[in-house]
Amino acid sequence: MVKPSRSIEFLGEDAQAYVPHLAVDCVVFGFHAGELKVLLTHWANRDRWSVPGGFVRRDESLDDAATRVLRLRTQLDQLYLEQFHTFGALSRRDEQIEHMFDARPAESAAATWVRERFISVGYFALVDFSEVTPTADGVLTDECRWWDLKSRPPLLLDHDEMVERALGVLRVQLRHRPIGLNLFPDSFTLPELQRLYETVLGRTLDRRNFQKKMLDLGILDRIGERRGNGVRRAPYLYRFNLPKYEEALQEGISLGK
Amino acid sequence: MVKPSRSIEFLGEDAQAYVPHLAVDCVVFGFHAGELKVLLTHWANRDRWSVPGGFVRRDESLDDAATRVLRLRTQLDQLYLEQFHTFGALSRRDEQIEHMFDARPAESAAATWVRERFISVGYFALVDFSEVTPTADGVLTDECRWWDLKSRPPLLLDHDEMVERALGVLRVQLRHRPIGLNLFPDSFTLPELQRLYETVLGRTLDRRNFQKKMLDLGILDRIGERRGNGVRRAPYLYRFNLPKYEEALQEGISLGK
Numbered sequence: 001m002v003k004p005s006r007s008i009e010f011l012g013e014d015a016q017a018y019v020p021h022l023a024v025d026c027v028v029f030g031f032h033a034g035e036l037k038v039l040l041t042h043w044a045n046r047d048r049w050s051v052p053g054g055f056v057r058r059d060e061s062l063d064d065a066a067t068r069v070l071r072l073r074t075q076l077d078q079l080y081l082e083q084f085h086t087f088g089a090l091s092r093r094d095e096q097i098e099h100m101f102d103a104r105p106a107e108s109a110a111a112t113w114v115r116e117r118f119i120s121v122g123y124f125a126l127v128d129f130s131e132v133t134p135t136a137d138g139v140l141t142d143e144c145r146w147w148d149l150k151s152r153p154p155l156l157l158d159h160d161e162m163v164e165r166a167l168g169v170l171r172v173q174l175r176h177r178p179i180g181l182n183l184f185p186d187s188f189t190l191p192e193l194q195r196l197y198e199t200v201l202g203r204t205l206d207r208r209n210f211q212k213k214m215l216d217l218g219i220l221d222r223i224g225e226r227r228g229n230g231v232r233r234a235p236y237l238y239r240f241n242l243p244k245y246e247e248a249l250q251e252g253i254s255l256g257k
Numbered sequence: 258m259v260k261p262s263r264s265i266e267f268l269g270e271d272a273q274a275y276v277p278h279l280a281v282d283c284v285v286f287g288f289h290a291g292e293l294k295v296l297l298t299h300w301a302n303r304d305r306w307s308v309p310g311g312f313v314r315r316d317e318s319l320d321d322a323a324t325r326v327l328r329l330r331t332q333l334d335q336l337y338l339e340q341f342h343t344f345g346a347l348s349r350r351d352e353q354i355e356h357m358f359d360a361r362p363a364e365s366a367a368a369t370w371v372r373e374r375f376i377s378v379g380y381f382a383l384v385d386f387s388e389v390t391p392t393a394d395g396v397l398t399d400e401c402r403w404w405d406l407k408s409r410p411p412l413l414l415d416h417d418e419m420v421e422r423a424l425g426v427l428r429v430q431l432r433h434r435p436i437g438l439n440l441f442p443d444s445f446t447l448p449e450l451q452r453l454y455e456t457v458l459g460r461t462l463d464r465r466n467f468q469k470k471m472l473d474l475g476i477l478d479r480i481g482e483r484r485g486n487g488v489r490r491a492p493y494l495y496r497f498n499l500p501k502y503e504e505a506l507q508e509g510i511s512l513g514k
Contacts, residue, residue: 022376117276252432
C-alpha cells in the first residue's frame with residue numbers, strides 16, 4: 001500500500017487550505033532510447049490516464065505548487081519547470097472526479113470544492129529519464145509511469161491538448177535556444193542529440209547541416225572518448241559546456257527553420 | 258459622468274457571478290509615430306496606473322473574459338489576444354484596492370471577495386493605434402490612455418513585470434513569425450516596418466539586411482505609390498499579402514538573431 005501523499009490532502013477536510021477553482025498540471029518530457037517520453041498517472045477508479053497534477057495551497061505560489069506536485073511524482077529534487085499555458089475553457093469540469101465524492105456527505109468541504117469548474121495552469125519540464133522514480137499518490141492514482149509520446153493512451157479532460165501545446169512550445173524554443181541539458185545523463189553523441197531534435201520536431205534533419213550548426217554554437221565540449229569499446233568510427237562523445245550553454249539560453253541562438 | 262461598465266458589476270452584490278481568486282490582465286501594444294505604445298488605465302482614488310484588467314465570470318472562458326475586458330477599454334470589435342503568462346505569486350494581494358471596500362459592510366460579497374489573493378492570467382494584444390478609443394470604466398478608473406512604452410509611469414502591483422514579460426514574448430516571436438498586421442493601418446513603408454522591429458527589439462538594425470530579409474519572406478506586396486507627394490526617392494508603400502502572411506504565421510519564418 002502506497003502512503004498517500006500530501007498532494008491529496010484536500011480529500012480530507014483540508015479543502016480550505018487550497019485555492020478554489022485552481023489546479024496545476026505538469027507535462028513531463030524525458031528522452032530514452034531515441035524516443036520522447038511523457039510521464040502519466042493512472043486514475044484507479046476509472047481506468048484513465050492524465051498528466052500529473054494537483055491543487056494550489058493558499059500559502060504557496062503557482063510555481064511552488066507545480067514544483068511540489070512534480071517532486072511527489074518524480075522524486076526529483078532539482079526541477080526546471082516552465083509555465084506554458086493556462087487552460088480556462090468552460091468545459092473544464094470533471095464529472096467523473098465529482099462522482100468519486102458522491103459517497104461523502106454533500107456538505108463536506110472536499111465534496112463541494114471538487115464540484116467546481118477548474119482553471120489549470122500548465123507547466124512543462126524536461127527531465128533526465130534515468131533519474132526519475134515515477135510515483136503514484138496511491139489513492140486517486142494507482143500508477144505513474146513513462147509512455148512513448150507517440151503511443152500514449154487518450155488522456156482525461158483536455159490533457160491531450162496540454163501535451164500537444166507543451167510540445168508546440170518546445171518546438172518553437174528549439175529554434176532559438178539550446179535544449180538537451182536536462183534530457184541527457186552526462187555525455188552523448190551528436191547522432192543522439194540529433195535524434196532528440198528530430199523527435200521533438202517530428203521530422204528528420206540533414207546530418208551534416210545539423211552537426212555543423214550544433215558545433216558552431218560553441219556549447220558542446222568534445223570529450224576524448226568514443227561510444228563503444230574499440231569500435232572504429234564510433235561517434236565522439238560530447239558534453240554541454242555549462243557556462244556557454246547558459247549564455248546561449250540568455251542570449252538566444254538561431255537554428256533557422 | 259461616464260456610465261459604469263459591466264466589468265465592474267462585481268462592485269455590487271454580483272460577486273457570486275465571478276470566479277474567486279482569478280483575474281485577467283491585458284497588455285495592449287500599439288505603434289504610432291515610430292514609438293511602441295501601451296494602453297494604461299488610471300485608478301481614480303489612488304493616482305496609480307495599471308494595464309486594463311477584470312475578473313472572470315463563472316459562465317465565460319478565460320479567453321472570453323480577456324476579450325470582454327479589452328473590448329470595453331478599446332471599443333474594438335475585432336481583437337487578437339494572446340495569452341502569455343499567468344501570475345501567481347503569494348504577494349498578489351492589493352491592499353489599496355481592499356481599502357476601497359472598507360466603507361462597505363464587512364459581510365458584503367464584494368468586500369469579502371476582493372480581499373483575496375488573486376491569480377492573474379496575462380494576455381497581450383497588438384492593435385491598430387488609430388482604431389482604439391481608450392475608455393475608462395468611470396468608477397474604479399477615471400482615465401484610460403496610451404503611453405509611450407519607454408516613458409510610462411510605474412505600474413500597480415506586478416504590472417511592470419507583466420509589460421516586460423509580454424514584450425519579451427513579442428521579441429521572441431519576432432524571430433519566427435511575422436508581426437505588424439494589426440499594428441499598421443493599411444499601408445506602410447519599409448523604414449516604418451523597420452522602426453517597428455527596432456522599437457520592439459530595443460536596438461537598431463542594418464537597413465539593407467532588414468529590407469532584404471523582409472522582402473525575401475514574400476509577405477509584402479508593393480503598391481504603386483510612394484509616401485509623400487511628388488517627393489523624389491520617397492520610400493515605396495507596402496501592404497501585407499494576407500494569404501502569405503497567414504501562411505508565414507502557420508509555418509514560421511526565420512529572421513535569425
